[in-house]
Amino acid sequence: MKIEVWSDYVCPFCYIGKRRLEEAIQQLDFKSEIEIEFKSFELDPNAPKSYDANIHELIAKKYGITVNQAKANNTQIAAQAKSMGLIYDFEAMKPTNTFDAHRLAHYANAEGTQDKFSERLLRAYFTEGKDLSSYEVLASLAKEVGLDYDQAMKILNSDQYRDAVRRDESDARRLNISGVPYFVINGKYAISGAQPTAVFLQSLKQIRTDEVRVESEISGTSNNESKGICIDGQCNI
Template sequence: MDEDQFKAPESYRDMEKMKIEIWSDVMCPFCYIGKRKFESALDRFPGKEHIEIEWKSFQLNPAMKTEPGKSINDYLAEVKGWTREYAEEANNHVTRIAGEVGLEYNMDKAVVANSFDAHRFVQFAKTKGKGDAAEEQLFKAYFTDGKNTADHETLVNLGEQIGLDGDEIREVLGSNKFAEAVRKDVYEAQQVGARGVPFFVLDRKYAVSGAQQPETFLGALEKSFGEWELKNPSPVIAYAEGASCTPEGECN
């Protein structure tokens, strides 16, 4: 039998999906860790092809100044009132946690950078279907590669690596485009109860706060999707036709 007979009709391949919104900030170490743990759960979830992920903007420190020459340990000591030694130990601790999920954190290379333009970059990438890829690039750039994620040319380079047009990115970053989209996400975070990140909202009904274990995410996925599926039943699709009988007694 021709394998094309087993393909679903085009109209059913893009069926409505259950949306999961994830609020995060590129400078949040637990957001990258949470991304990996959530992905681990999603990989084990049978209905993952019916899940749509949308990354949402959240700024932990909107007033942060971009200071490429400043150590992240010095920055944390200043803003949190910690000793530098305590800040260094805190970063070593989160580095160990990141390693448990296969991530390499080089916090000694992290660049103190305001994340507003990085969020505008993600908002633009979302319009091209590249939101998740943009988030992954930003996290790696910040935590692993020690790149300045507020620098426009750095963002252009990251975008080009995921197939975005560099000139379009420059045009966006050189303007005020997507600034309102970032502010809207920040406002929505308050409305859904997000006081920190990462913050996962499933079908606008259930929330998971923080970098939880994959089992927690999986349980939330199963519960929210089960309820969503009851309200959005999938149509029965005939993938192939063969010999059959009808209620009228005709068999062929």
């Protein structure tokens, strides 16, 4: 089973959704058969590398609410994160452009350490208040998960993996993905949002059951004609 995950490193629900998915997978008896691949999605491709405003002020402006309301919403999000063992420090977060972080994540994927690097980027942003647009920060984080620092810097100072990021984003548009996290299973089923662990668990079990059933049936249709199913509001695409 392949799970493709469209997400952004400054999306608070992406980190929560990642952890809930992982928690669900650990409860599956076929977890060893699951492959996860993270896909690039920029919440704001035009975001600058630095802002004069803090995260609360930016959210207030984006959604047309007061700063106090934004702070209250962020407190609720932090509580959700804490329930999954994640510590969010909204006061330290540095909103930024994530394009280069996504480029380097493709390098990590090519080296077989994409999951570790994605996890490190998320913790660096949400917990440690690191600047994910800084080449020095990105290369250092890459080194922490076993990647080559000099190679990471070389990539960051070039256009390498630019097309890979744009290809992921083009695929997201083709699939009508307008928000993240967004999970596509076996290219046929979709789960949108940071759903509760129980929803991930039930959905993955049902998809597995359906896939096994389809494979065992004697049918006159080709694989390209097979259809997915809808599970608790998450349907095939």
